[in-house]
Amino acid sequence: MRGLLVGRMQPVHKGHLQVIERILNEVDEVIIGVGSAQTSHTTTDPFTAGERVMMITKALTENGVNPSRYYIIPVQDIECNSLWVAHLEMLTPPFAHVYSGNPLVQRLFQEKGYEVTEPPLFNRKTYSGTEVRRRMLSDGKWEELLPESVVNVIHEIDGISRIKQLDRKEE
Numbered sequence: 762m763r764g765l766l767v768g769r770m771q772p773v774h775k776g777h778l779q780v781i782e783r784i785l786n787e788v789d790e791v792i793i794g795v796g797s798a799q800t801s802h803t804t805t806d807p808f809t810a811g812e813r814v815m816m817i818t819k820a821l822t823e824n825g826v827n828p829s830r831y832y833i834i835p836v837q838d839i840e841c842n843s844l845w846v847a848h849l850e851m852l853t854p855p856f857a858h859v860y861s862g863n864p865l866v867q868r869l870f871q872e873k874g875y876e877v878t879e880p881p882l883f884n885r886k887t888y889s890g891t892e893v894r895r896r897m898l899s900d901g902k903w904e905e906l907l908p909e910s911v912v913n914v915i916h917e918i919d920g921i922s923r924i925k926q927l928d929r930k931e932e
């Protein structure tokens with residue numbers, strides 16, 4: 762059986778890793794949809810889809826997850842919620858089960874007959890993309906919220922300098 766998890770993952774953090782590992786205890790294969798794939802270079806969505814694919818791949822490799830057990834697929838937003846599930850079905854391998862904490866995503870898949878589960882959240886106060894980006898902008902300890910391999914990706918792409926520059930206002 763295949764399960765689906767969708768998230769913007771801006772950036773990938775330890776909560777994502779834990780929920781993926783938990784889903785893999787329940788299904789044979791997990792499909793990880795990288796949402797809002799077209800969006801990058803803003804303070805709320807700093808990283809490109811390709812960079813986020815690299816973060817997930819390296820984090821799963823670092824944690825010894827067998828590559829035959831996951832698919833990572835960028836998914837662009839469409840302007841039409843009622844067609845979004847079909848858009849996803851076009852891009853991904855078939856799946857039977859959807860994991861999401863997002864009420865809109867839950868509703869859209871339920872209306873199409875999918876089984877939807879809300880996965881438990883791990884350390885949600887700190888393991889959240891919003892908190893990671895806040896710490897990046899305020900010289901806080903963002904590194905401890907991310908798998909080490911994702912920290913390395915962010916250094917490789919000069920991610921902290923990018924998000925800080927995007928946060929500046931034009932004079």
Ligand code: ATP
Nearest residue numbers: 768769770776780862863882883885888889890891
């Ligand atoms: P942001 O604050 O930018 O929205 P986020 O941490 O919520 O970032 P998303 O990419 O929006 O990250 O999350 C996608 C999905 O990943 C969520 O719907 C949820 O199912 C799962 N998830 C996110 N954070 C955690 C966490 N700490 N523990 C377990 N699952 C999580």
Ligand code: MG
Nearest residue numbers: 768769863890
């Ligand atoms: Mg979120």
